[in-house]
Amino acid sequence: MAQVVLEKIYxxxxxxxxxxxxxxxxxxPLLTPVDEAPLVAVDQSPQPxxxxxxxxxxxxxxxxxxxxxLVGPSGCGKSTLLRIIAGLEELTGGKIWVGDRLVNDxxxxxxxxxxxxxxxALYPHLTVYDNIAFGLRRTKLGNQQWRVGTSKEQxxxxxxxxxxxxxxxxxxxxxxxxxxxxxxxxxxxxxxxxVANLLQIEPLLNRLPKQLSGGQKQRVALGRAIARNxxxxxxxxxxxxxxxxxRAETRSQIVKLQRQLGTTTIYxxxxxxxxxxMGDRIAVMNLGQIQQIAPPLELYNYPANQFVxxxxxxxxxxxxxxxxxxxxxxxxxxxxxxxxxxxxxxxKNYDERSLILGIRPEHLNLSVPATKNLAxxxxxxxxxxxxxxxxxxxxxxxxLQVRIASDQVVKVGEQVWLxxxxxxxxxxxxxxxxxxx
Ligand SMILES: Nc1ncnc2c1ncn2[C@@H]1O[C@H](COP(=O)(O)OP(=O)(O)OP(=O)(O)O)[C@@H](O)[C@H]1O
Ligand SMILES: [Mg+2]
Numbered sequence: 001m002a003q004v005v006l007e008k009i010y011x012x013x014x015x016x017x018x019x020x021x022x023x024x025x026x027x028x029p030l031l032t033p034v035d036e037a038p039l040v041a042v043d044q045s046p047q048p049x050x051x052x053x054x055x056x057x058x059x060x061x062x063x064x065x066x067x068x069x070l071v072g073p074s075g076c077g078k079s080t081l082l083r084i085i086a087g088l089e090e091l092t093g094g095k096i097w098v099g100d101r102l103v104n105d106x107x108x109x110x111x112x113x114x115x116x117x118x119x120x121a122l123y124p125h126l127t128v129y130d131n132i133a134f135g136l137r138r139t140k141l142g143n144q145q146w147r148v149g150t151s152k153e154q155x156x157x158x159x160x161x162x163x164x165x166x167x168x169x170x171x172x173x174x175x176x177x178x179x180x181x182x183x184x185x186x187x188x189x190x191x192x193x194x195v196a197n198l199l200q201i202e203p204l205l206n207r208l209p210k211q212l213s214g215g216q217k218q219r220v221a222l223g224r225a226i227a228r229n230x231x232x233x234x235x236x237x238x239x240x241x242x243x244x245x246x247r248a249e250t251r252s253q254i255v256k257l258q259r260q261l262g263t264t265t266i267y268x269x270x271x272x273x274x275x276x277x278m279g280d281r282i283a284v285m286n287l288g289q290i291q292q293i294a295p296p297l298e299l300y301n302y303p304a305n306q307f308v309x310x311x312x313x314x315x316x317x318x319x320x321x322x323x324x325x326x327x328x329x330x331x332x333x334x335x336x337x338x339x340x341x342x343x344x345x346x347x348k349n350y351d352e353r354s355l356i357l358g359i360r361p362e363h364l365n366l367s368v369p370a371t372k373n374l375a376x377x378x379x380x381x382x383x384x385x386x387x388x389x390x391x392x393x394x395x396x397x398x399x400l401q402v403r404i405a406s407d408q409v410v411k412v413g414e415q416v417w418l419x420x421x422x423x424x425x426x427x428x429x430x431x432x433x434x435x436x437x
Pocket of ligand 2: 078079080236
């Protein structure tokens with residue numbers, strides 16, 4: 001196993017004329033990158049004009065055995081980054097280390113990385129068994145630190161390899177007892193069965209991919225990656241084709257497997273629930289840049305900027321424009337409240353300035369009329385059984401999401417008062433998007 005280090009990764013694509021792209025076509029500073037480096041390509045060679053920067057200054061260290069989740073909205077560059085690490089896409093600038101090897105110039109199969117794709121990418125004409133065995137058969141037995149391979153040395157073969165391969169191929173379609181099985185094929189068989197057992201897909205080994213459900217295909221794709229016992233797993237939204245229940249099940253299965261195998265993993269998703277529940281740490285990406293890297297709850301409680309605050313959490317954090325009156329007063333046209341003392345040092349430069357107040361749905365409570373409270377109109381009530389979510393409008397302008405206990409009864413059209421849990425307020429600088437704290 002190995003750590004993965006990404007150093008100043010840049011990627012540009014030619015910007016074909018007339019082609020619409022969701023990519024950031026601008027080099028303007030975006031919402032606060034993690035560091036303050038200027039957002040220009042490091043690549044020393046002059047870039048051809050009309051390129052689109054898809055990834056910019058990506059620095060990321062994934063520790064040995066760590067489960068790192070890469071999360072961000074559609075089009076922010078997650079798949080591109082994974083493909084670059086796997087060697088399926090060339091980078092424009094930067095370095096990629098796997099363990100102590102610089103892998104920039106290595107072809108994909110020499111990087112010792114296995115990737116699981118969103119669409120599973122199984123070979124349709126091969127059985128489940130052969131899909132899992134495929135990568136193993138193409139590697140030299142002696143090179144592969146297989147988990148259950150009996151020998152890590154090249155075993156002495158009774159036939160020269162070219163002849164042996166031919167005999168294996170010729171006898172493969174014969175009944176089992178008549179097939180020629182080389183030492184390598186025996187090791188492959190052991191490994192395929194070990195993985196099939198791990199993923200509980202043994203009964204499926206003789207089926208073709210078209211005879212499998214989405215969840216089963218997903219496990220086969222995972223099996224194919226696990227069988228190679230690589231140093232690193234890269235997974236690109238492997239659960240997005242599954243229904244909600246299967247997704248939740250498979251989610252915990254993948255986490256358990258990863259712990260068991262201890263393989264360094266980078267897992268891409270745009271689903272923040274997946275990110276929160278699976279990752280040791282999460283890297284949040286937007287517009288080709290990493291915004292913050294932290295353990296799940298740290299991201300949730302201490303987002304570095306307004307983008308992260310709005311992206312992590314469901315329903316998302318509410319934002320309201322407010323004004324600061326030194327030392328501790330927050331003013332909005334509809335309410336005024338005083339922040340706790342510990343805010344003083346952070347607000348001394350913001351007197352009379354406009355800021356963005358952020359408050360999560362669970363930190364707004366039904367309350368009584370008061371100047372520090374918000375009079376809102378209830379537009380929507382969603383009773384989920386365990387919780388109830390309200391969508392309310394403040395002053396016919398801002399819409400807020402509120403979480404209340406399921407036994408609290410509120411009706412659509414009603415006017416209610418909300419209090420803000422002041423200890424849970426976030427403030428953001430509207431110019432930079434950065435968190436003030
Ligand atoms: N070969 C290419 N040529 C030009 N632009 C590309 C190419 N591949 C990807 N892009 C652009 O790069 C951007 C990032 O794409 P990428 O697939 O990495 O996004 P993503 O974060 O994986 O999104 P999603 O969550 O939708 O899968 C997109 O705007 C995409 O249009
Ligand atoms: Mg993608």
